[in-house]
Amino acid sequence: MxxxxxxxxxxxxxxxxxxxxxxxxxxxxxxxxxxxxxxxxxxxxxxxxxxxxxxxxxxxxxxxxxxxxxxxxxxxxxxxIGKHNDIKGELRIGIAESLISYKLQNVLKLFKEHAPSVNLFIISENCFVINDMLLKGEIDIGLLYNVGNPQDSLTSVDLADYTLALVCSPLFEKDAVDFCKSNQKISTSLVINETNCIYRRMLERYFRENNIFLDNTIELWSIETIKKSVASNLGISYLPRFVVEEELENNKLNELKIGCSDAKITAIYSYHKNKWISPAMSLFMQLVREDFKI
Structure with missing residues (x-):
């Protein structure tokens, strides 16, 4: 044959x-x-x-x-076989914005050092879009948060759990509000990512379940812009704690208490079970596991 x-x-x-x-x-x-x-x-x-x-x-x-x-x-x-020292080809990756900005820069740097001949294509999207792109075979690897709808056709590996923080400007009168109390209207805006952001969904679900209303929602697509807008007292936001740690330590942002303060999101990497794991793909996943110490 x-x-x-x-x-x-x-x-x-x-x-x-x-x-x-x-x-x-x-x-x-x-x-x-x-x-x-x-x-x-x-x-x-x-x-x-x-x-x-x-x-x-x-x-x-x-x-x-x-x-x-x-x-x-x-x-x-x-x-x-035998080509791992000169990895070529291309690698298509979809990454959630918070992960690429704050958790994966070292991985990307090491990958380019180990595989300079690989054409690396990176798409920053929300987790639901990344999940859909994996299912359609449009990307090789997704680095995202677990969105709670496991797919039999995807292989997923947990990387780390992250807590979330409700943050405000130091100018915000935090002592005058209580986000742990149900049935109230709070005079401020929610400054947050687009609708399909996983942690926005979590916060809005908490607000619905507790009958908490804000003035309006300011929808932005950049975490850095969100943080600066909140620091300018345009409203409050709900973000992974690791993206606001520096601002909290430097008192550029303050944290607000909330009834869902124990909520967590899980970072994962995923790929289609039918996907052939190329040398480039194997190297990238290895570097991710090493960086997250799993």
């Missing part, structure tokens, strides 16, 4: 026709047809059958798909 025949078979499945597969792999259509016929002879099965004017997969042909994918992934792994 020729490995090229399996590659051609996979291209037909992906492209949906012999002609489109021929264009993709750079063969004539007659060559593609010949390769499939040779593969059928080698396996002693019928892979495609003609229904009307179309070539359609037989039941055995459909059964061959996962074995073909596994075989071709194994070939890639074999070809990568």
């Amino acid at each position: 020729d490995i090229r025949h399996f590659k051609t078979f996979k291209s037909i499945v992906e492209e949906g026709s012999f002609s489109k597969a021929a264009e993709k792999v750079g063969y004539t259509q007659s060559t593609v047809t010949s390769q499939i016929q040779q593969l059928e002879q080698a396996l002693s099965i019928k892979i495609f059958e003609k229904i009307g004017r179309n070539m359609v997969l037989t039941p055995l042909g459909r059964e061959l798909i996962p074995y073909t994918n596994e075989l071709l992934d194994t070939i890639k792994k074999i070809e990568s």
Whole structure:
């Protein structure tokens, strides 16, 4: 059996026709047809059958798909042996903004030092978008927070638990309000990330459950902008404690007590279970685990 025949078979499945597969792999259509016929002879099965004017997969042909994918992934792994000292290719990563800004800069620095030839593509998005991109195969690795909807098709590794803090400006009259008390209207604004931010969802759920209302919400897309806006007394915010530690220590921000002060978010990295773990992907995950000491 020729490995090229399996590659051609996979291209037909992906492209949906012999002609489109021929264009993709750079063969004539007659060559593609010949390769499939040779593969059928080698396996002693019928892979495609003609229904009307179309070539359609037989039941055995459909059964061959996962074995073909596994075989071709194994070939890639074999070809990568001995290449770890000169890792090439590309790596696509989706990272939550707070993690890339405050927790992963050292990992990114080390990765570029160890694999300078890898084209690194980084997308900063909210956790729900990153999760969806992983499921669609649009990125290789996601570094995000556990959003509470586990997917059977994703492999996830816990990295660390982080507490959250409700913060305000030193100018805010913190003694005049009590966020632990239910059924009240508090005259301030919530300065926070966009709607699908995991910790915004947690705070808004707490407010709904306790019938707490604020004047309005100021929605910003930058944690640094949020912190500066809160420091200027435009409102309060709810953020991972590690992103406001410096401001709390320097008294640029103050912390407010709240009934959900024990709430935590869990940082994870995830990848699709069917994803072939390339040398670049393996190195990046190794550096993440080492940095988080897991």
